[in-house]
Each structure stands twice: as structure tokens, then as C-alpha cells.
Amino acid sequence: MERIDWNKIWKESRKAEEKNSSSEFWDSFATSFRKKADEPDPYIEEFYRLAEIQPGDTLFDMGCASGTLAIPYAQKGHEIYAADFSGEMLKVLMEGAEAAGVADRIHSIRLDWNEDWSIRNLPECDVAFASRSLIVEDLTDALKKLESVATRRCCVGAWDTPTKGYDRYVAEAIGYERPGYGVHWFVMNELMDRDRFPELFFIRSPFRVAKFNSFDEGVEKLKETFRYGLTAEQEKLLEEYCREHLKYHELKDGGERSARGDAQGEKEFWQLDHSDMSTMAFIRWDR
Numbered sequence: 399m400e401r402i403d404w405n406k407i408w409k410e411s412r413k414a415e416e417k418n419s420s421s422e423f424w425d426s427f428a429t430s431f432r433k434k435a436d437e438p439d440p441y442i443e444e445f446y447r448l449a450e451i452q453p454g455d456t457l458f459d460m461g462c463a464s465g466t467l468a469i470p471y472a473q474k475g476h477e478i479y480a481a482d483f484s485g486e487m488l489k490v491l492m493e494g495a496e497a498a499g500v501a502d503r504i505h506s507i508r509l510d511w512n513e514d515w516s517i518r519n520l521p522e523c524d525v526a527f528a529s530r531s532l533i534v535e536d537l538t539d540a541l542k543k544l545e546s547v548a549t550r551r552c553c554v555g556a557w558d559t560p561t562k563g564y565d566r567y568v569a570e571a572i573g574y575e576r577p578g579y580g581v582h583w584f585v586m587n588e589l590m591d592r593d594r595f596p597e598l599f600f601i602r603s604p605f606r607v608a609k610f611n612s613f614d615e616g617v618e619k620l621k622e623t624f625r626y627g628l629t630a631e632q633e634k635l636l637e638e639y640c641r642e643h644l645k646y647h648e649l650k651d652g653g654e655r656s657a658r659g660d661a662q663g664e665k666e667f668w669q670l671d672h673s674d675m676s677t678m679a680f681i682r683w684d685r
Contacts, residue, residue: 404587407579408537421483421510440603441555441678442470445529448599448680449553451476455524458547460509461531465491472500479521479547481509482531512536515543527553530678532581537588545685554681556581558600563608563623567672572635574624582679589683596683602675609647609667616644616668643671 445467451457455476462468462480464487472478472495482488488506495501509518511534526548534540544552557564558580569576582598589596610616617640621628628636648666 401591402587404584404591405536405538408584408588409535411579411584412535421485439466441601442467444601444603445527445553445555445680446471446474448601449525449527449551449682451525455550456521458521458523458526458544460511460526460528460544460547461533462491462506463487463531465494465504467527467529468504469494469498469500472503473498475503477503477505479505479507479523481507483508483510483533511540511543515546520547522547522549524549525551525553527555529553529555530557532556532585537584538592541585541588548685551682551684554582554585554679555601556585556679556681558582558677558679563619565620565623565670566674568620568636568639568670569624571639572628572632574628574632580679582681585679585681589681594683596681599680599682601678601680603678604673604675607670607673609669610644611667613640613644613646613668616640616670640670644668645671 451471453475457468457471457476457478459468459471459478459480460482462482463484465480468478468480468491480488480491482491485508488508492501492504492506495504505521507520509515509520511532526544528540528544532540532554541552541554544554559576564576568574586596586598608616608619610619617637620636620640621633624632646666646668
């Protein structure tokens with residue numbers, strides 16, 4: 399049986415994600431990643447539990463963004479090296495760390511997955527992880543880099559869907575058969591090909607249904623979640639589905655714009671009338 403080159407397939411699949419691969423892209427809406435301190439997130443606690451982080455462990459958070467994991471884990475008493483290729487994300491991270499009183503435990507590092515880590519004199523930590531941040535050209539190289547900064551364990555969190563925001567209800571309604579593989583397929587197979595022994599778990603949490611500035615924007619944004627494109631018939635069915643399920647809302651008092659490309663908190667918005675559970679794949683392996 400011919401061996402599958404998972405890294406080669408990964409590289410081909412990444413071509414559809416080129417627009418999301420630059421630091422400038424993430425700089426542009428770093429402030430929208432600012433998380434409320436009291437906003438509950440089951441993913442954060444379940445990731446911590448599955449990583450089996452021990453008291454006193456030092457942590458390396460690659461692709462830390464605005465501190466989704468770094469800040470709450472620093473609040474648990476850990477020293478964290480938080481790395482990201484977006485300077486604006488790191489700025490928002492440290493502002494959040496200051497507000498939370500944990501800036502002394504978080505060390506920010508401007509670092510790109512695709513650069514040469516061997517010349518950076520990076521710290522080694524007990525546990526190194528990458529949560530929803532595998533924006534990489536070469537998967538094998540990236541996972542080896544993560545291993546290079548971990549003394550005991552590595553962990554990866556990844557969407558189990560083709561794209562963020564992929565809605566199973568919509569997909570079923572328009573007859574869209576999910577193509578390709580989730581990120582966790584590539585990670586698991588790449589690790590097993592290198593004689594690692596990865597363990598796979600799934601984290602289920604409520605899916606925040608996106609809000610849109612207009613009906614037309616909602617239709618277009620939903621189309622984008624089907625990364626390999628839709629047929630003319632599927633586009634027609636999507637528009638019909640939206641006419642039935644994409645509802646207009648008007649609030650008496652609006653809030654701050656909480657973007658990531660949508661209109662969270664606006665005085666008026668359009669939103670699908672159903673909710674779902676998001677599923678994140680969690681992978682861990684020992685060094």
C-alpha cells in the first residue's frame with residue numbers, strides 16, 4: 399500500500415487559506431479578540447484539564463493571539479511564554495495581562511511559525527501548545543518546532559470542521575458534503591508517521607452564532623465558510639435557507655462592535671435562528 403504524504407496534502411490544502419496567513423491580516427482586528435474577563439468559556443478549562451498541566455509548570459503558548467489561554471493560565475499561577483506573529487495581538491495580550499494583574503507572569507514573544515526557530519534562543523517549557531493557531535506552510539516542520547520548546551508534553555487544539563463558522567445545519571440543508579479532512583486528521587497522521595503516540599479528544603462547547611450587518615452580508619459570509627465553493631444549485635438553496643432562517647433583530651441599546659468580521663453588539667443585525675455546538679479536537683503527545 400502506498401504511503402500517504404500527509405504533509406504534502408496539508409501544503410496543498412493551505413493554498414485556500416493564504417489570505418489568513420499574514421500578520422497584517424491578524425493585526426487588523428486584534429482588538430476584536432479582546433476577551434471579557436468574566437466571559438465563561440468551557441474550552442479554556444477543558445483544554446487545561448486534558449493537557450494535564452501540573453502546578454508550577456512553565457508553558458509555551460504558540461499563536462497566543464490576545465491571550466485566550468495565556469491570561470487565565472497565568473491567573474492559575476503559571477509562568478507563560480506567549481508567542482504570536484501579530485504585534486497588535488501581543489499588544490492586546492499585554493494590556494489584558496496588566497488589567498488582570500498577571501503581566502509579570504507572561505513573557506510575550508514576536509514569533510512566526512515559518513521562521514527559523516533555531517536561531518531565536520527560545521525558552522524550553524514543561525508544556526508547549528498551539529490552540530487554533532496552526533497557520534503554517536509546513537506541518538511537519540511546525541510540529542517539530544513545538545516539540546523543540548517542550549520538555550514534557552505538546553498539545554494542539556484545532557477545529558474539527560473545514561473552516562471556522564462552518565454550520566452543519568446549513569450544510570445539510572443545501573446538500574453540501576463536507577470535503578477533505580479536519581486539521582486534526584493531518585496532525586494525528588503526521589505524528590504517527592514519526593512514531594509519536596498522540597491521544598485525541600474532543601471538546602464540545604456552545605457555538606456562538608454570528609451576527610451580520612445586513613442580509614446580503616450574511617449570505618456572503620456563510621458562502622465563505624464552504625471553502626471549496628458551492629454549485630449554482632447550492633448557492634440558490636443557501637439563499638432560500640437564509641430567507642427563511644436569517645432573521646432581522648433590532649436592539650434598543652447597542653454595544654461596542656465586537657468584530658471578527660461580524661456585527662456583534664450592534665443596534666441592528668441579522669442572525670440565523672438556530673444554535674449549534676462547536677467541536678474542537680484536542681491532541682496531546684509526550685516528548
